Amino acid sequence: MAPKHNNMVFDSHFHKDWQRYVKTWFNQAGKKKTRRTKRMEKAKAIAPRPVAGLLRPVVHCQTIRYNAKVRAGRGFTLDELKAAGVNRKQARSIGIAVDHRRKNRSQEGLQANVLRLKEYRSRLILFPRKKSAPKKGDSTPAEMEVATQLRGPVMPIKQVHSDTTARVITEEEKKQSAFQTMRMYRANQKLVGVREKRAKEAAEDDGLGVKSKKKK
Numbered sequence: 001m002a003p004k005h006n007n008m009v010f011d012s013h014f015h016k017d018w019q020r021y022v023k024t025w026f027n028q029a030g031k032k033k034t035r036r037t038k039r040m041e042k043a044k045a046i047a048p049r050p051v052a053g054l055l056r057p058v059v060h061c062q063t064i065r066y067n068a069k070v071r072a073g074r075g076f077t078l079d080e081l082k083a084a085g086v087n088r089k090q091a092r093s094i095g096i097a098v099d100h101r102r103k104n105r106s107q108e109g110l111q112a113n114v115l116r117l118k119e120y121r122s123r124l125i126l127f128p129r130k131k132s133a134p135k136k137g138d139s140t141p142a143e144m145e146v147a148t149q150l151r152g153p154v155m156p157i158k159q160v161h162s163d164t165t166a167r168v169i170t171e172e173e174k175k176q177s178a179f180q181t182m183r184m185y186r187a188n189q190k191l192v193g194v195r196e197k198r199a200k201e202a203a204e205d206d207g208l209g210v211k212s213k214k215k216k
Contacts, residue, residue: 054075054096055120
């Protein structure tokens with residue numbers, strides 16, 4: 001707090017050992033070169049596999065604010081692999097990420113990732129473990145000769161923007177109420193058990209307003 005009234009102005013000099021807290025970065029250029037060298041060594045070690053790593057699925061972001069956007073997920077679900085005809089044990093060995101915890105919440109998301117897997121399989125050049133004894137599904141020697149290592153992301157994900165144009169609201173839309181529709185659906189869902197119970201009691205009624213006694 002600043003001093004008050006007509007007193008002596010403080011002239012205290014604290015934090016004189018400021019040189020101890022100064023951080024230098026003289027090795028910036030050297031670190032940059034080191035990172036570049038490590039990237040090149042990693043790419044050389046995993047060649048001819050893609051530098052970016054495994055193929056990731058397309059998933060929607062969380063919360064109502066960001067769920068319109070899509071991003072790369074952790075891995076494909078077992079249902080997506082089954083629908084695309086990919087063995088879940090073989091998927092990891094051919095560059096496909098697998099996540100057995102994730103679940104498909106919509107049919108659209110499932111179909112999108114199934115198409116993504118099928119497109120990846122059609123473009124995949126699979127090298128045999130032994131060149132002298134290729135197995136079924138391996139690429140031909142001609143395809144392996146033209147194969148190059150992918151430097152960028154594997155099948156990059158693009159944001160899909162729907163082109164919507166402004167229009168005049170119709171009279172039918174003006175009469176409808178979104179709030180009332182939502183409340184009605186919620187009430188119907190809440191009262192399912194009560195209505196079933198009333199219908200069952202009405203069926204057991206003998207028509208005189210008295211419930212029929214159950215036989216022992």
